Amino acid sequence: MNENLKHRIQARILKIAHFVALFIAMAIICIPGLWIVLNSLRPTVEIMAKPPVWIPTELNFDHYVAMFSGVGEGGVPVLQYFTNSLIISVTSTLIAMLVGMAGGYAFARYKFKGKAVIFIGLMLTRAVPGVALSLPLFIVMAKTGLIDTHLGLILVYVSLNVPFTIWLIDGFFRQVPHELAEAAEIDGCTRWQAFWKVEFPVARAGVASAGIFAFLTSWNEYALASQLTRSTFSKTMPVGLRDFTSEFTINWGGMCALAVLMIIPALILTFLVQKHLIAGLTFGGVKG
Amino acid sequence: MARVHLSNVDKSYGSIKVVHGINLEIEDNEFVVLVGPSGCGKSTTLRMIAGLEPISGGEISIGDRVVNNLPPRHRNISMVFQNYALYPHMSVRENLGFSLKIAKQSQAEIDKAVDEAAQILSLTEYLDRKPGALSGGQRQRVAMGRAIVRHPEVFLFDEPLSNLDAKLRTQMRTEIKKLHQKVKSTIVYVTHDQVEAMTLADRIVIMRDGYIEQVGTPLDVFETPVNTFVATFIGSPPMNLLPGRVMNAQVALDGGPVVPLPDQFVGKVKDDQAIILGFRADNLMPVGYSMPMEGTHAEFDMNVNLSEPLGTETLLFGSLAGKEVMAKMLNPRPVKNGERLPFLLDLTRCHLFDADTQQSLR
Secondary structure, eight states, X not given: OHHHXXXXXXHHHHHHHHHHHHHHHHHHHHHHHHHHHHHHXXXXXXXXXXSOOSSOSOOOOHHHHHHHSOGGGTOOOHHHHHHHHHHHHHHHHHHHHHHHHXXXXXXXXXXXTTHHHHHHHHHHHTXXXXXXXXXXXXXXXHHHTOTTSHHHHHHHHHHHHHHHHHHHHXXXXXXXXXXXXXXXXXXXXXXXXXXXXXIHHHHHXXXXXXXXXXXXXXHHOOHHHHHHOOSTTTOOHHHHGGXXXXXXXXXXXXXXXXXXXXXXXXXXXXXXXXXHHOSOTTSSSSOO | OOOEEEEEEEEXXXXXXXXXXXXXXXXXXXXXXXXXXXXXXXHHHXXXXXXXXXXXXXXXXXXXXXOTTOOGGXXXXXXXXXXXXXXXXXXXXXXXXXXXXXXXXXXXXXXXXXXXXXXXXXXXXXXXXXXXXXXXXXXXHHHHHHHHTTOOSEXXXXXXXXXXXXXXXXXXXXXXXXXXXXXXXEEEEEESOHHHHHHHOSEEEEEETTEEEEEEOHHHHHHSOSBHHHHHHSSSSOOEEEEEEEETTEEEETTSOEEEOOGGGTTXXXXXXXXXXXXXXXXXXXXTXXXXXXXXXXXXXXXXXXXXXXXXXXXXXXXXXXXXXXXXXXXXXXXXXXXXXXXXXXXXXXXXXXXXXXXXXO
């Protein structure tokens, strides 16, 4: 009896500890984000207050209004930056996914000479810190006239993302049993149809997650973009954040407002694709 | 409806040859089972017929067409895979109708064919489920349904029952046999299970190491195995094999009793020839617990080391000539381990194999 009670108490304590630990972890992840949202909505005085004001006294959209107004009134070309970001991220993601699908499928399904070496080589490119590439990239882009263009950044992001998408998509195609494509071929499909009608739909969770990762990488990338863009016509939103810093002051409120605008599309995309990410799609068709 | 003809078909992977010039003629509407231990080339042979594996040499024809270089979709075959290979993102209905949809048939035709196949395999109530929500036996039926829906010339089965539990396997075996009677089509079936082979096949093809060892009806291969491999592979329990020597029209087992030379081998063996005597457990029975034996038979005593009661009969494990042999006891009584019993060996049903070549001397 006593023993039972002891175990019950232990189980409950463990459960509470679990909850507390989870809460702390989530707080660490979420509070900076929430702080940005909060700061974008309150006056600069309150942002800079020491000690920090946790519960805001006044919330308004002043920073957003200012951001969208003219240059003299603290405005920045938000729409232009947004368009730049969108063009660059979407195009580079699409290309990275196409290449990633072709490459991932090849690595998952075919045997060819030097397969392991090529694969390791691709992975090694991930070991190079992005910033280390900035100077060589700058020189190459400057010589080829690609500096300060959409195309330049798109190329950079494609090359950054392709090894990763190949690796991720390869893993997902590996999980798709090759008998599925064979069954499709026997059912009358060409190799190409078998891929698009059977293997791709089954692996689409993986392709979708590769897409999200590629998109977020290009959407959020700052270090290289800040080197390779000059003007309003190619600056992406992360680089645009710097417009709020001047020689002696930083407009934290404005910066936070732009940051919130940056987060929103990424969040929307993640929610949209989320349902494809649900695993378990490959189970059932083939006896496990 | 079509014949399948394999002539001198080779398959190698690099320098490793896995199928060695096999020849096989499969008649229209025939149910042929390829059987053999794993790695014998049976699945590879099936996949070459399907067009999933290119052949390295020889010729395969289906009907009147040589199909050596045709892709699977132009061979008019269908195949049931060991792991079913159902499309997990499609409902049962879509799985069944997929091939017709690819063939650009009208929706009405597809629905009709799918409903018909679902009826045959009692899948009607599951048509809107995804494969993930089906049990193993149901998935197996969907896989078969997907195969029959297009009325192909040849059905190929690649160990379709090996993922099912024993009870379901027996049930599905019967269904496959019924299906064959219903759809009247040529079937090539691969299995490593000799019971499946015996029960399903019109003809059995026994393969080993990329060679065909014997082709024949189930009773043929059971009663007249061409070598010791077939003798031990077909039939359960496997045939007892005892080495011996021919001496004065008798067979002297090495370190064991001397039995008369079976009549069917008189004139086919030389004196002093090293041979292997083969007999099934069904032909070695204790005196008083045996079937009536009409022809010549031998009688000797044997120690029983172990008995396995099976109900109507008991399997006895004894030692004869220094080897373990299996015998059967009909209308059994309990047998103690180590008990010595007199046994009858039905010589008319014995086999002799050459000790060197392992080939039958029949």
